Amino acid sequence: MKNDIILCGDVYAGLSFLKDDSISVAITSPPYWQQRDYNFDEQIGQENTPNEYIGRLIKIFNILKTKLKDDGVFFLNVGDKYLNKYGKSHLLQIPYRLAYHMVNDGWYLQDIIIWYKTNHMPSSVTDRFTNTYEPVFVFAKNKNNIYKNSQGTIFEIALQQTKWKHTAVYPEKLVLELLNKVNIKDDDIILDPFAGTGTTAAVVKSIRNNLFSKNIYSISIEKGEEFVNIIKERTQIEKIIKIKEIDYQWERVTDIDLNENIETKVLLNDKYGEVFIAENSTEFLSIIKGLYNKDFKSYHREDAVHFLGVKFFNLDCLYFIHNINDYGYVLRNMIIVSNDNNWYPVFMIVNDSTRVQYRFCLDRLRVEPKTVIDKNWSNQNFIGTKVINNLDKHANEGYIIDIIEKYSDNFPKLVMVNYNNNIFIEPVLHLYEDDFLMEGLLFFCPHCKSKINDFYDPIEDNYCPHCKQKLYDKLENFPIIKEPNDILELFEILDQNKNINFDVNTKIIKKPTNKTNSKFNTLPKINWGASPGARKLMMGEYFSKNRLYKVSQPLVAQYLTLLRIEKNMTINDVINYFPSNYKHTVGHWFRKDFGGSIPIPQDIIILKNILDDSIGLLNLLEKTALKYQTVKTSNKGKNPGDFISLKNEYKIKKYFEDFLFK
Incomplete structure (x- = not known):
């Protein structure tokens, strides 16, 4: 073979077309499970369960194995998936479950490379670490292969922007680094069975065109004709062979449990959460088995967070960790x-409890931003900017029609909004000074008047850390709540301007449009991914109307319960003041578990007429403000990612302990 080839057709048929023992290196990234819809019939990645998805890939990679030379190497990049459950999404460990079953199917696992995306997308999640990496497995037929032996390799490679309309393109540098890890020679064939936009083929061509490189060739298998055309345009490959589809059957894989003979090691060191790094896989699996012991659950708080790692691990550690979901735990991260340039995993584990939210302090370890944005907003016209009211029972959109007050940098401070010809004056949170959304309220002990920094604990009794008096159990023991001065000043300005009259007919408001020249315009939203460009296209930059203060739901439920008891009312008595369709809604306001909710401002108005808001918390929950939604970097820094570089063992333990609330 002296030229590159594109096989246009299904991956199984394309692999069947190839000669046995003809491929030196295979590099690919199959569609991830339940991530994107490529609009094909019977497409891979849309199976009902992870085990069906894994079983199908096992079938495909089994035939790929027959096409590899005896010393050939297969680089496999697969992403993971979270499965939502009771508000706590469980990391499924799909890549490692797939690798485990591939080894059982006869593959030899040579190495696991960690691809850390240095320009990974920031995330707004606050109850786990941001996902920043993906694994690349190095498979072979046997241990005598062309891979340049190493263990625990790490590639720090940025995501690559591309003009090609595809949301899951891995960078050319990743392919180049992978090919640098094998001893390739002239006339070797490099295969990509899920070619996509042809990144592998493009790199092979660039290597061949280098004066001092090898004359290697590529075979790309791709079913989508649109992507085949992209590969052809990108690589100028002329030889395209259409492959007739072949029907094939596959079986879902079966989960395997831990060996009963493994010893049990139960960690009982800290009721708020265990931080433990095992030395080897035997010790780690013993600790995982210890999670299933009733003593472990009874000792630890229901909202505990555990960080369990292992220095010298094997594939068993990465596989069997996913079984914890069957025993009442949720895997939140593999860090x-x-x-x-070596690595080991640390797993973040929490209880699969619907009663309480686990205690996790992400803000303590935010990653400092590389650059601080100091923008003057005088050149930006906010008139006509969309406002989305997230607090109405039904989504309600409006548009800014006037700027009444500005911050010192000309960012809007007080605006006039037209909601379907109803005019409201709205306060605006500054884009980079909105910390009070999370922890802005100030709590003081009602007995000694000292400031209280501890959060309300829905599990154990609460006491003032200064005078040791009990808190939250009665209204007279409920903390005094004060607002920060800057918010009081903002709402004082609001009061001064609330009587402004405005005739909606005197100004024509042009609604903003989200249409751009983006390559994503013609793709369905499910395929837009999470890139800044895609997010901006999807929503544009807009203001959202939110509750001003984010008070913990269990605290609100406790307060409402105390007010209800003070009035000698049952929950049904409260329900009777609301429409009939509120029967379940009102009940949720008094729950402290994952089924609990906080009443929206218009419902709080009714509650204030029913209950005596003696502490004033309902007044605070009624307050709202606008927040600017943009893809720009926050000055507060990024949420910490699930890839960290630490050498000192004490620092590693301290790092994870800092996330725990005690």
Whole structure:
């Protein structure tokens, strides 16, 4: 073979077309499970369960194995998936479950490379670490292969922007680095069975065109004709062979449980959560088995967070961790700890409880932004900017029609909004000074008047850390709540301007449009991914109307319960003041578990007429403000990612302990 080839057709048929023992290197990234819809019939990645998805890939990669040379190497990049459950999404460990079953199917696992995306997308999640990496598995037929032997390799490679209309393109540098890890020679064939936009083929061509490189060739298998045309345009490959589809059957894989003979090690060191790094896989699996012991659950708080890692691990550690979901736990992250280009995993584990939210302090370890944005907003016209009211029973959109007051940098401070010809004056939170949304309220002990920094604990009794008096159990023991001065000043300005009259007919408001020249315009939203460009296209930059203060739901439920008891009312008595369709809604306001909710401002108005808001918390929950929604970097920094570089063992333990509330 002296030229590159595109096989246009299904991956199974394309692999069947190839000669046995003809491929030196295979590099690919199949469609991830339940991530994107490529609009094909019977497409891979849309199976009902992870085990069906894994079983199908096992079938495909089994035939790929027959096409590899005896010393050939297969680089496999697969992403993971969270499965939502009771508000706590469980990390499924799909890549490692797939690798485990591939080894059982006869593959030899040579290495697991961690691809850390140095320009990964920031995330707004606050109850786990941001996902920043993906694994690349190095498979072979046997241990005598062309891979340049190493263990625990880490590639730090940025995501690559591309003009090609595809949302899951891995960068050319990743392919180049992978090919640098094998001993390739002239006339070797490099295969990509899920070619997409042809990144692998493009890299092979660039290597061949280098004066001092090898004359290697590519075979790309791709079913989508649109992507085949992209590959052809990108690589100028002329030889395209259409492949007739072949029907094939596959079986879902079966989960495997831990060996009963493994010893049980139960960690009982800290009721708020265990932080433990095992030395080897035997010790780690013993600790995982210890999670299933009733003593472990009874000792630890229901809202505990555990960080369990293992220095010298094997594939069993990465596979069997996913079984914890069957025993009442949720896997939130697999965190990579990097040390001199080697790595080991640390798993974040919480209880699968519907009663309480686990205690996790992400803000303590935010990653400082590389650059601080100091923008003067005088050149930006906010008139006509969309406002989305997230607090109405039904989504309600409006548009800014006037700026009444500005911050010192000309960012809007007080605006006039037209909601369907109803005019409201709305306060605006500054884009980079909105910390009070999370922890702005000030709590003081009603007995000694000292400031209280501890959060309300829905599990154990609460006491003032200064005078040791009990808190929250009665209205007279409920803390005094004060607002920060800057918010009081903002709402004082609002009061001064609330009587402004405005005739909606005197100004024509042009509604903003989200249409751009983006390559994503013609794609369905499910395929837009999470890139800044896609997010901006999807929503544009707009203001959202939110509750001013984010008070914990269990605290609100406790307060409402105390007010209800003070009035000698049952929950049904409260329900009777609301429409009949509120029967379940009102009940949720008094729950402290995952089924609990906080009443929206218009419902709080009714509650204030029913209950005596003696502490004033309902007044605070009624307050709202606008927040600017944009893809720009926050000055507060990024949420910490699931890839960290720490060498000192004490620092590693301290790092994870800092996330725990005690």
